[in-house]
Amino acid sequence: MIVQESMTIEQKLTILSDAAKYDVACTSSGVARDGKDGSIGNTAASGICHAFSADGRCISLLKVLFTNECIYDCKYCINRVSNDVPRTTFTPEEVCSLTMEFYRRNYIEGLFLSSGIIKTPNYTMELIGRTLKMLRTEYHFNGYIHCKAIPGADTELIETIGWYADRMSVNLELPTADGLKLLAPHKNRKNILNPIRQIQAGIEESRENFGMMGGNKGAYWHTRRKVEQKSITQKREEDALLHIGHKDQIRQVIESKSDKGVGFSNRILTGWEEEKDSKILTPNHRIYHGNQEISSTIESPSVIAKPQGLTMWNQFGGNRGFVPAGQSTQMIIGATGETDYEIVNVTEALYQKFDLKRVFFSAFIRVNEDSTLPVLPGGPPLLREHRLYQADWLLRYYGFEATELLTKERPNFNVFFDPKCNWAIGHLEQFPVEVNTADYYTLLRVPGIGPKSAGRIVKARQMSKLRFEDLKKIGVVLKRALYFITCSGQMMYPTKIEENYITNQMLQLDEKLPSHITNGGITYQQLSLFDDSLMLSNS
Amino acid sequence: MKEKRIYQCEDSLEGIFSAVYIAWASRYGHDNIELEVLGMEEEYNLKLFSEYIIVENNPENASKVADSIKKKISPHAYQMVARAALSNDKRKANAIYHFLVRGFAFGAKVEDHLSDSYVQIIFELNRYVGNDAHLYTGFVRFIELENGILFSKIEPKNNVLEIITPHFADRLAQENFMILDVKRKIATVHKSDSTWVLTAISDEELATLLSVTERKEKYERLWKTFFDSIAIKERENKTCQRNHVAMHYRKYMTEFIDDVEHENEPLRDNLDKIGKINYE
Numbered sequence: 001m002i003v004q005e006s007m008t009i010e011q012k013l014t015i016l017s018d019a020a021k022y023d024v025a026c027t028s029s030g031v032a033r034d035g036k037d038g039s040i041g042n043t044a045a046s047g048i049c050h051a052f053s054a055d056g057r058c059i060s061l062l063k064v065l066f067t068n069e070c071i072y073d074c075k076y077c078i079n080r081v082s083n084d085v086p087r088t089t090f091t092p093e094e095v096c097s098l099t100m101e102f103y104r105r106n107y108i109e110g111l112f113l114s115s116g117i118i119k120t121p122n123y124t125m126e127l128i129g130r131t132l133k134m135l136r137t138e139y140h141f142n143g144y145i146h147c148k149a150i151p152g153a154d155t156e157l158i159e160t161i162g163w164y165a166d167r168m169s170v171n172l173e174l175p176t177a178d179g180l181k182l183l184a185p186h187k188n189r190k191n192i193l194n195p196i197r198q199i200q201a202g203i204e205e206s207r208e209n210f211g212m213m214g215g216n217k218g219a220y221w222h223t224r225r226k227v228e229q230k231s232i233t234q235k236r237e238e239d240a241l242l243h244i245g246h247k248d249q250i251r252q253v254i255e256s257k258s259d260k261g262v263g264f265s266n267r268i269l270t271g272w273e274e275e276k277d278s279k280i281l282t283p284n285h286r287i288y289h290g291n292q293e294i295s296s297t298i299e300s301p302s303v304i305a306k307p308q309g310l311t312m313w314n315q316f317g318g319n320r321g322f323v324p325a326g327q328s329t330q331m332i333i334g335a336t337g338e339t340d341y342e343i344v345n346v347t348e349a350l351y352q353k354f355d356l357k358r359v360f361f362s363a364f365i366r367v368n369e370d371s372t373l374p375v376l377p378g379g380p381p382l383l384r385e386h387r388l389y390q391a392d393w394l395l396r397y398y399g400f401e402a403t404e405l406l407t408k409e410r411p412n413f414n415v416f417f418d419p420k421c422n423w424a425i426g427h428l429e430q431f432p433v434e435v436n437t438a439d440y441y442t443l444l445r446v447p448g449i450g451p452k453s454a455g456r457i458v459k460a461r462q463m464s465k466l467r468f469e470d471l472k473k474i475g476v477v478l479k480r481a482l483y484f485i486t487c488s489g490q491m492m493y494p495t496k497i498e499e500n501y502i503t504n505q506m507l508q509l510d511e512k513l514p515s516h517i518t519n520g521g522i523t524y525q526q527l528s529l530f531d532d533s534l535m536l537s538n539s
Numbered sequence: 540m541k542e543k544r545i546y547q548c549e550d551s552l553e554g555i556f557s558a559v560y561i562a563w564a565s566r567y568g569h570d571n572i573e574l575e576v577l578g579m580e581e582e583y584n585l586k587l588f589s590e591y592i593i594v595e596n597n598p599e600n601a602s603k604v605a606d607s608i609k610k611k612i613s614p615h616a617y618q619m620v621a622r623a624a625l626s627n628d629k630r631k632a633n634a635i636y637h638f639l640v641r642g643f644a645f646g647a648k649v650e651d652h653l654s655d656s657y658v659q660i661i662f663e664l665n666r667y668v669g670n671d672a673h674l675y676t677g678f679v680r681f682i683e684l685e686n687g688i689l690f691s692k693i694e695p696k697n698n699v700l701e702i703i704t705p706h707f708a709d710r711l712a713q714e715n716f717m718i719l720d721v722k723r724k725i726a727t728v729h730k731s732d733s734t735w736v737l738t739a740i741s742d743e744e745l746a747t748l749l750s751v752t753e754r755k756e757k758y759e760r761l762w763k764t765f766f767d768s769i770a771i772k773e774r775e776n777k778t779c780q781r782n783h784v785a786m787h788y789r790k791y792m793t794e795f796i797d798d799v800e801h802e803n804e805p806l807r808d809n810l811d812k813i814g815k816i817n818y819e
Contacts, residue, residue: 009761010760010761010764013731013761013764013765014764014768017765017768018768018769019766021768021770021771022771024765034709035709035710035711037712037732038713040710040711040713040714041710042709042710043678044706046673048673048676049674049675049677049783051677051678051766051784051792052779052780052784053766053769053770053780054767054770054772054776054777054780055770055771055772055773055774055775055776055779055780056774056776056777056778056779056780056782056783057770057771057774059766059769059782061678062765063769098761100756101758101761102761102762102765104680104681104683104689104692104711104714104756105681105682105683105759105762105793106680106681106707107680107762107793108678109677117731143710196691197648207627232778280771281594363775365771379772379773380774382774386731395640430801455651458668459651459653460651460652460653460654462648462651463648463651463652463653463654463655464652464654465646466654467654470653471654473654473659474653492807535666
């Protein structure tokens with residue numbers, strides 16, 4: 001491979017951002033850090049989008065590869081070694097000055113540094129590490145940094161980098177080990193899971209020893225609940241209060257449940273050990289086996305050396321903590337034959353066993369001609385990607401479990417309905433719900449009511465009884481909710497709580513899909529045609 | 540039927556609070572009172588059977604109103620009202636008045652009274668201003684002047700300058716920067732490792748500031764390069780892009796400013812050539 005030596009920074013940037021564009025996970029959220037003397041930058045917990053590219057996706061980070069050279073030959077990847085594309089590599093100085101100058105002009109929220117594998121995983125990881133160190137210690141950059149951990153690199157290298165980064169991610173690439181074997185012959189599941197496990201352990205340790213700021217705190221609802229040692233009821237109550245927004249009450253609830261100590265140091269593990277059904281990994285690296293069926297697609301990783309957190313902490317004198325914004329992963333959807341059921345279960349297992357902050361899905365785009373890759377006639381499966389993100393949301397914020405959403409018998413999401421509607425239609429015995437009396441959690445499970453509107457309902461009805469027109473103003477999507485709620489005992493229209501009836505009614509609704517799907521055209525156009533003919537045949 | 544009284548005031552928190560004070564003190568009956576911001580009047584002006592009263596700013600009255608809100612309703616309610624006052628919605632002064640009428644009756648609980656139409660408006664304006672301000676923390680674009688000062692122009696619908704400046708003062712503590720609201724002729728100026736101030740800009744100053752920013756610099760070009768190459772063409776979707784960053788935000792955003800000097804095509808051609816040379 002010949003590498004052009006005399007490229008300008010602009011040429012390199014063109015190649016290396018173009019090569020990074022398929023990476024998702026480009027958020028800048030999860031950690032709040034104020035500016036500090038002598039440094040430039042801060043971070044916002046909510047993340048800040050700085051621009052939106054022509055494909056409508058958010059740009060918040062300078063997303064580049066360090067190099068697009070690669071020794072691997074993954075079938076789905078534009079940078080695979082057998083592809084004939086121009087190759088180049090940044091220097092650490094180039095990445096630093098681009099980051100700093102873009103940041104000063106408020107183009108970006110920070111850096112997202114991924115990379116092809118140049119020479120060896122260790123060599124690549126070291127270059128990334130050098131860049132991050134330079135950015136933090138020489139350029140005094142205090143903003144957001146997300147970087148990849150390269151599977152196969154030494155644990156010491158990965159650990160060092162974890163102290164400089166805000167978020168790290170290791171790409172799972174494909175939902176199952178078989179898929180990986182087929183499309184990424186040089187990678188294996190174990191090598192991918194090892195660094196994930198290592199980073200998880202580092203986050204735990206940093207959390208315990210330093211009451212780490214920001215932090216993961218469990219991204220998945222049920223994990224968060226267990227980390228905080230709360231029963232389902234307690235956690236639901238607290239959620240309700242959080243969304244109702246009376247700060248003093250929240251404080252009471254939270255304080256009443258924590259004993260002594262500050263931050264995470266009060267997290268004593270005895271509470272967990274009683275929960276025999278827990279699938280959560282404790283910081284002591286004990287795994288409690290629960291429902292193995294669900295997590296069968298994730299192998300138990302081998303035990304790796306415990307990182308020397310304390311020494312590292314002292315050495316770098318940082319106060320950011322280890323990977324304070326948590327770790328994430330991404331997998332390609334639709335390149336191999338997994339069902340949604342498998343994907344959602346893998347996702348849940350990742351949240352439970354590895355305490356990931358986010359799991360990202362990326363609709364397969366055929367960038368290479370290869371006989372092992374599928375040809376998808378409708379283009380990238382964007383609607384499917386969208387349904388999976390909706391399901392992910394239900395897992396992380398609504399307290400749903402994967403087994404509630406799909407079953408082996410019905411392994412794929414209904415393209416017509418979002419997963420919550422789908423669930424509600426399958427559980428009509430729980431409806432209708434009386435808006436003026438139902439608790440927060442019950443409201444949360446109604447299609448068309450989200451955490452915000454559920455909270456507002458609970459608040460507003462203390463002042464006066466709510467009517468349907470009030471609900472609309474509060475933010476409830478009535479056209480979806482009306483089949484599942486009553487206001488003062490009345491339904492909005494005469495309606496039957498009956499599966500076929502509601503299904504047919506709801507099929508006539510135009511779901512407001514995000515424009516990245518509707519405008520992409522084909523998928524939804526086809527659906528609405530089908531919708532119409534279905535309606536015709538029914539009438 | 541009693542004649543309506545319409546109190547008109549300046550478009551500022553002080554102006555609105557001054558009018559609230561006078562309207563309240565009139566004891567004319569809350570249902571017969573409306574407030575209007577001058578320059579944002581209803582289009583079907585003038586209403587019949589209405590008396591128009593223009594209220595001059597009175598800092599003393601205004602601060603009395605502010606203090607009572609904080610004490611008798613809640614500091615958070617004060618924040619909500621202050622934010623609503625920054626919006627470009629012409630209902631704001633009237634909604635603030637009637638929100639306060641309810642607030643002084645119910646206390647802090649008024650915030651939850653979402654089925655009341657005035658509470659709803661205040662709630663809505665808060666969300667609107669808050670969202671707008673949040674977007675601007677991302678959409679502000681600085682250019683570096685020759686003396687190293689970072690300079691940015693914005694033309695926000697809502698008056699968000701005061702809300703967003705603390706964010707940049709924390710983030711860019713060591714920089715000298717200025718954010719100019721071109722439409723309102725106000726600016727915030729931040730001095731390195733120091734505080735920031737809000738200042739009015741005269742017409743002459745504005746002319747100078749607007750002319751100073753014509754120079755194109757290297758990083759603007761690099762940013763555009765990045766912006767173009769990061770998009771996935773298989774997923775291209777301008778509607779989605781427009782939903783996320785509406786046209787009115789784009790006027791001063793580097794990546795959306797058309798630039799004749801910057802043509803991406805030649806660069807891409809060049810790269811293709813480089814690729815070919817390498818592999819041939």
